[in-house]
Amino acid sequence: MENSLTQTLQALADPTRRKILQMLGERNLSAGDIGAAFDMKAPSISHHLTVLKNAGLVLAERQGQNIVYSLNTTVMQEFMQEMRQLFRVGENGNA
Amino acid sequence: MENSLTQTLQALADPTRRKILQMLGERNLSAGDIGAAFDMKAPSISHHLTVLKNAGLVLAERQGQNIVYSLNTTVMQEFMQEMRQLFRVGENGNA
DNA sequence: TAGATATTTAGCCAATCATCTAAATACAAA
DNA sequence: TTTGTATTTAGATGATTGGCTAAATATCTA
Numbered sequence: 001m002e003n004s005l006t007q008t009l010q011a012l013a014d015p016t017r018r019k020i021l022q023m024l025g026e027r028n029l030s031a032g033d034i035g036a037a038f039d040m041k042a043p044s045i046s047h048h049l050t051v052l053k054n055a056g057l058v059l060a061e062r063q064g065q066n067i068v069y070s071l072n073t074t075v076m077q078e079f080m081q082e083m084r085q086l087f088r089v090g091e092n093g094n095a
Numbered sequence: 096m097e098n099s100l101t102q103t104l105q106a107l108a109d110p111t112r113r114k115i116l117q118m119l120g121e122r123n124l125s126a127g128d129i130g131a132a133f134d135m136k137a138p139s140i141s142h143h144l145t146v147l148k149n150a151g152l153v154l155a156e157r158q159g160q161n162i163v164y165s166l167n168t169t170v171m172q173e174f175m176q177e178m179r180q181l182f183r184v185g186e187n188g189n190a
Numbered sequence: 191t192a193g194a195t196a197t198t199t200a201g202c203c204a205a206t207c208a209t210c211t212a213a214a215t216a217c218a219a220a
Numbered sequence: 221t222t223t224g225t226a227t228t229t230a231g232a233t234g235a236t237t238g239g240c241t242a243a244a245t246a247t248c249t250a
């Protein structure tokens with residue numbers, strides 16, 4: 001769970017992973033729930049979840065037989081802040 | 096110059112390309128000026144510029160012997176808007 | 191404990207990516 | 221028009237990625 005800007009952007013640069021984030025924005029979901037929404041085998045979904053987890057964008061918690069994923073909104077906010085800085089162009093009087 | 100969200104995020108998911116954007120935030124620069132800031136051969140820089148151009152993040156204009164690159168701030172704004180939407184989580188009464 | 195379900199880990203493979211060298215193109219200047 | 225400078229295009233190569241199958245791990249239930 002390193003969490004560099006590059007890692008976050010790489011994680012976001014995949015439509016499957018962005019859709020997962022959107023789904024988790026509605027409610028927390030198990031890996032199985034998430035997988036059911038995609039035409040993809042379970043290990044592939046698991047891989048995407050690992051990428052999101054390593055980027056710090058989601059949190060995972062085991063609940064019995066399931067592992068339930070949720071958004072890490074803190075990290076998402078921090079990421080948006082970094083992007084604003086990157087795009088805050090040539091303001092030579094900035095903070 | 097297709098310009099999907101995936102393409103934009105892929106373009107941003109590389110430190111060299113983000114540094115180029117930052118440099119262009121200060122002032123417009125030729126390919127050579129940009130290349131001088133990196134320990135990388137000219138064709139590699141040219142490749143990164145092409146990626147940024149295809150993502151719509153920068154504009155290119157020939158000026159005599161040089162090709163001068165500049166930010167496409169419109170596309171950058173649109174991208175930030177899309178990111179805000181992606182991260183505007185579970186607001187079931189949103190616009 | 192044995193079997194079923196949920197998920198991950200390991201390892202393979204094709205496609206994409208970032209870099210390089212060599213060559214081509216575009217323009218300027220002598 | 222020849223030479224030099226700036227930049228891109230073409231093509232090769234090693235690394236990374238995203239998908240798969242098979243197998244391992246964890247938990248629940250009979």
